[in-house]
Amino acid sequence: MIELSIGYLPLTDAASLIAAADFGFAEGQGLRLNLHRDVSWANLRDKLVVGHIDAAHMLAPLAIATTLGVGQVRRDLKAVFVLNENGNAITISPALAAEATALHPGALESCAQAALALGAVVAQRKAQGARALTFASVYPFSAHTYLLRRFLALGGVDPDVDVEIVVVPPPYMVDCIDKGLIDGFCVGSPWNSLAVDQGKGIIVALGCEIVPEMVEKVLALPADSPLLGNGVGEKLVRALDGAARFVADPAQRTLVSQALAQRFDLPAGVIARSLSGALLLDAAGRQRVASGFIRFAGEGLNRPEPDTARRIHADMVAAGQLAGAEADVQRAADVFDPALYDRSLGVASA
């Protein structure tokens, strides 16, 4: 058995990693995965960069930011496997929902209506000289930040001028919205559903309604990792490939949500709901069903595509995190390198 240390955060989209460790997919490849739960993306990045762990569950944009050196640390990383697409949602406080509905009665009916209603709230607050709204993302370099910015822009809100965007760790979101420190947030599963269950938040938009196929988390390795040259990386990708298809199978949903619940110390029911794509939007029990709410496998989803990295680079530029230097585009594209994926699964390299 070859042992590998892998860090992750307690989010539904760590499911394929956890299934690989807990349901025999890693063992089948002669691997033992020691999974370490962590508390921040910054910790996972640092532990990966100094070699404290072999691989990390990582926000796709963070792998690119770290490679380009625009965050706190610069180190070349490779995204060797896309763990999922989508899975995020935007939740607002009951108070903001009331304010939005008063201006625009259909505010909670759809993603587009909610965006327009929030645009109206922002405009009214500006006219009255009232406090600007504050929204939380989970990290500067994240799909959450870019989704939030696009959602706000749909309603005519300038995310850089009209609102404040801050970062709050997922476990603190509910508490922060409850204390009125933030008015809304964009977070992954199952944290939106947890806010709904506690009556502290109302889901107004699903990530997949804003961008239908947003690459969310990847498995990241240092670009000079020995795993990329000693045959072990291939085993890891094959284990993840089997695990991803297992997680995507609706028949395994109960088993998978129980495994996640045990690792996260959270209720299994709320995780099962986020896996199913049938989300409760508020305490009154309104529901929205989206088959693409979170996707783990199928249609080449797991293969890292340089074009994905180029799109993320464009998001970073649009968010003002990067100047649009041409050289950076190529370095970003190199992060999403399909070579190991193709070698592992016997796909002819394009």
Add this chain to the structure above:
Amino acid sequence: MDSKLKALIVDESSIRAAIIEDGLREAGFTHVVRLETTDRLIARIGEIDPDIVVIDLANPQRDTLEQMFLVSRLVKRPITMFVDQSDSEQTRAAIEAGVSAYVVDGLRGDRVKTIVEMCVTRFRAYERLETELSEARNALEDRKILDRAKAILMKARGMSEEEAYGLLRSTAMNQKKRIADLARSVVTASELLG
């Protein structure tokens, strides 16, 4: 300029934060603020305007800090994580010890290095202390339970203390159990039987 150096410590352990504060004061920081709860972290950083921020890695708010240092209008001066490019061992040691430092641009490299070294040493020492404390607490607890089990046997079976201890020890050995665990079963059984 040095007399005005300001530091912020974000650590949920107040004892450890106090130990780090002492170290920072010795290193010449006259203004040191400790935050145990991070509720109003964003506003507080704006007010304090620190030259260095020391944060415990067990705190999820590290991600909040990184966002602020990147974009926030509240942060007046550029602050970046301290990574010694010439000594990656130090960064590794800091992560293993569970501490990270963010410093304002312009604070001298060798000076920061000494401070980070101090933090690493003190975080490690604190961890050792915690381990020792918890071991001492467990030992004390074990001794109390053993005393109670001995007293129960002495009373129920008319044994001397030495005989009661001998019985517990030989039974524990036969059952391949820790003597403290066996003593705990005796106490529980006795409580159940009244």
